Every structure is written in C-alpha cells, then in structure tokens.
Amino acid sequence: MYMNVMNESHKHNVPKGSETHFRVVIVSPQFESLTSLKRHRLVNEALRQELDANIHALAIQALTPDQWSHEQSVNESPTCRGGMGL
C-alpha cells in the first residue's frame, strides 16, 4: 500500500500557500479488477467534500501493487494555462 498526496498549487497561477491543485498517487489491492474509471470514481467519492469545496484540479494515479512495482514513478502534471477563477 502506498499513498502520496502532492500539493501542486505552486505550479499554477494562484496565490502562494494555496491548496487548490493536487496530484494523488494511490496504490491499493482494492483496485484489482477495476477499470481506471471505476478507480478514479472511488477516489473522487472519498474526496467528495474537498472537491465540492476547495479543490480546483485533481490528478489521480490509481494503481494496484503489481502495477506500482512496475511503474514506480510519479507522472508530471501539465503546466498551468489558466488563472484564478478558471
């Protein structure tokens, strides 16, 4: 099991100290036999309150332990093209 939550707000055009743009890497055997869509939905569900309130962007990597041992890398999020309120 592995989880990493990264605050990527500093990469975006928002005030310093913001907590609005995140990347989440989650590794769990619970993802076995679930499609990517279903895995992401599980993560979205767990974060529903945060998403409704503060989070503006969320990048998700949802892997099984098997996939993680092969991957072992965190993807890069694209650079921002927007600004406040977009």
Added chain:
Amino acid sequence: MSTNTVIEIKDIQQFNKLLLRDTLIVTHFMAEWAQQCLQINDVFSELSQNKDYSSVIFAKVSAEDIPELSQQMNVTSVPTCILFSKSKQLSRIEGADVPQLTQQVKQLAFKLGSNVGITSNASDHNIDERLKTLINRSPVMVFMKGTPDAPRCGFSRTLISILNEVNANYDTFDILSDEEVRQSLKVLSNWPTYPQVYVKGQLIGGLDIIKELKESEELVSALKP
C-alpha cells in the same frame, strides 16, 4: 430566415408577432430627425449584413409613429435598442452606445445561436436534455476549458494534443462559455473536473485516464465509434 435588410415595423401587431420568434431580435426605436438614430441605423445595416448574424432579425420602429408601442415598451427617449427572443426582453441600450450595442448583439447571438443549434425543440429548456444532446453531438466529445486552438488550461491542452497525436476525430465544447453546462455536467456524470471525454455518450474519464490508455496503446480502440 436570413435577412440582409433591416425590417421596418409599421404597426403594433407586426411587432408583437415578430417577438414570438425564437431567434435573436434586435429592435431600434428611433426618430428620423435624431442624429444619433441615424448613427444606430448605420450600425444596424452593417450588423444585418454580417454573416455571423444571419439568423438575427434587425428591426426599426419610428417611435413617434406608433406611440402605443413606445409606451408598451417603456421607450422614453431615442435611440433606444431592445433585444428580444421568444417574447422575453434580454437587453436594453439607451442612447447611441455603439460598443455596448455591438457587444450585446454578439453575446446574445452566440448564446441563442448555440442553443438553437443544439436543441431541436427551441422551447425545451430542460438542462438534462440539453446535456444529453451535447454529449452525443459527436462519437467522441470533449468538454474542455477553451478551444482546441486556444486551450485555457494545461490539462485541456495536453488532452487535445494527445487526441491529435492519434489522429482522433472529435468535437469539443468550451465549458468556460457556459456556466450552466459546466456545473450541471459535473452532476450528471458525477465527475468533478474538466476536461471530460465521452465516447458514444459514455464518460471515459479525464486527462489521467486518456494518458493511461495512450500508454497502454488502448486509446485508439477506446475512441472508435
């Protein structure tokens, strides 16, 4: 429905009939002797010949000749321009404010134009119906921030470039142009972020999932109609 000329309203019945139309109707309450009205008339002539506004109706009313109409529309000075659609007053410009007039025509023509194109029954305001029609507008439909030529977000931009890399056929919708669609689609699909990709009316996911599909070389088949 395309008019290249400005209609002259002769009586109140003609005016009221015109208002029932479901396209954008731009009216000008004027007086021949008013210099500012002549200016607005010129603007009307120009706008009516603009291809972008071929479904917009431009009409002028001599305010003094039909006083009951001026009274009904609460016109107290000329020039006064009122924009309507389906009997609803959408906007009103008093005085010769040409920038404001052209901006309102542009905004409302776009708004109404995109509605008329998407829903076959123009009086159907049901947002769910509208969303379903939008989602199915193309076998591959992308809801993004901005347009493929001018994305307004790094995630949307990356998604478009991945789709282009695999030569996908797709259509897009700019959710920044329509707040109602932006919020309602999140609820309908139970998906909190943009961009969103739909294939044959089904949500595939966002950038992360598209990237995964590309890496596992499943993207092309996932996008097949």
